[in-house]
Amino acid sequence: MTPISSPPRAGGPAAAAGTPRATLRSALGAAARHRLAWPCLVLLALLGLNVVLTDGFLAVELKQGHLYGGLVDIARFGAPLILVSLGMTLVIATGGIDLSVGSVVAIAGALACLHISGLENQNSVPGVLAAVGLALGLAVLLGVWNGVLVAVGGIQPIIATLVLMVAGRGVAQLITDGQIITINSAPYKLIGGGYWLTLPFCLIVAAVITALAALLTRRLALGLFIESVGGNAEASRLSGIRARGVLIVVYAFCGLCAGIAGLMISSNVSSADGNNAGLWIELDAILAVVIGGTALSGGRFSLAGTVLGALIIQTLTTTIYAIGVPPETTLLFKALVVTAVCLIQSPAFRRRVFRRRGPRGGAATAEARRVRDVPEEVTS
């Protein structure tokens, strides 16, 4: 439905017959029209800004067998957001949305810390593993709850997950009894703040989950099913796809991702704060998904785009600290970025603003109009 996410088709035949220069130009043109072109450019621009502003930003050093540097920091602090955004991407691809991820983050962290704080020896690995299993199990269960409400109950996703978003904060505070639970556990600290094979452990986890998600959705038919359900759940059901099962699995995956992110966040500070952990992370995640080029209307998704989007948001935050702008204004920047990205991606906006362009632009807008209008008439 959205022209932006269509693969680069235009210019194909011309490129085949052209001179090397024309080939290069058409290749560049194709790259510019690729759906990840804008997120990539924004990320590169932000990184470039950091290189100019901060000395040695790109330098990555090896200290005591651990990698350090600006880029590593961005990836490390961005890992929870990448995870939450991954789950959110699949949910959004089914035409839904999950507002409860922030609450799930808080609940997972709270439950794990509560369990560990009750251990005789907080450094015992089996105890920490049990805490992690408990927290992730609950996170999956909460995801399943959302999925059942949406798939079986037929409730609008935004409102079905709103229930858990509101109640979940309360539950997290209930678990921590309104306090901040502080723990001192080396194995737990590894999840969010530790290193393994010179790399930050949370980065490895995020990469593994990303690879897993990409494998499951792009190498198996699952991704196709998800897109199909997002395009038209009823048609998918009639064509033999278990739409309900797909929805529940997707929401459960989103819950799991939020749970892991919750462990990372609470492990990084060795404490659980039911009130503030993961506050507004759902908004950041939705933002990352949208920046990555996944349309909120569902039916299409891009995991690579989402990872880029999450990195952009994290880089933006880092940049704001680096250039000495008061961190309070982060939200202002985010507002501007969301507005700009959404406007650029909006076919209606491009139609209005880029109306007076060359014949090529004219043809493109005509095509955009055609592509947009057809489904509207069909659905009406």
Add this chain to the structure above:
Amino acid sequence: MTAQGATTVRRATRPAIPRARVPVLVTAGLLVAMFVAGGLRYEGFASGQVVLNVFIDNAFLLVIAVGMTFVILSGGIDLSVGAVAALATMIAATLLRDGWAAPVVIALVLAVGTVLGLTMGAIIHYFEIQPFIVTLAGMFLARGLCFTIGTDSIPIDNPGFTALAYGRIDLGPDLWLSPSVLIAAAVVLAGAYTLHHTRLGRTVYAVGGNEQSALLMGLPVARTKIAVYTISGFCAALGGLLLALYMLSGYGLHAVGMELDAIAAVVIGGALLSGGYGNLAGTVLGVLVLGLTQTIISFEGTLSSWWTKIFIGLLLFVFILLQRLIVGRRE
């Protein structure tokens, strides 16, 4: 009047209309049950002033929920209201501190809220971006502006504002209301009149029922959609002013999560989030249920504040399920 309005908009639903009233009736019943239960359980609960206090403590939420009702009836959603209310408290407190006259400040704050709403409505309509994401950006913008103005809480000591804040309107022996309740009541009445007795209100229901049909019927869809967000922006700013009166301060962290309370109130009041269904009476009941929940939890004493959230979540769940059963049967 509402029933007639709904019939004209959704012709296929005639036999189901009494059923569609069920959520509102359940909310009303729940409210009465909560009050009776509270009265039996706690000493001093069953007094007129406890009821009036619910209004006094939730006047700002009521005003914001009125704006949210318009938006939800039109099939949209406005996540920016809490942030806009916080921005209103912040602008008011800062300008009053700098010695501006109160009427000018009030006019300016209302104008800021209205313009924000208008802008979001225009972007939503003309650029065809989901309301969810546009108002999310609006929320970031408003909160960002709050923190750009200042990160600390700014007290309000303007004599006009404090007089209004401490003002008491006596209704009888030991019964009183605050001026903000009167303002909120005026907003509710104006909103109800607009929704049920004007062309704009009728069009809001029509757009929420089916935008395409409304457009084909020649209704001014563009104007209505933009108007709805403008109204919500205005209500959010006015609610923010009432909040500033209630708190006597401006702070960027005021009204965090207020948008959720407003949405919850509208849903508990029986409106469908897909639009086209619901009314302001339900919203008022929804706000009262939320308010009474807090009152009961404060009366209980031993329950911690987070039980409010859990209870509101449960209520939301029950009402959504109820709506689902009703709508599901109709389909």
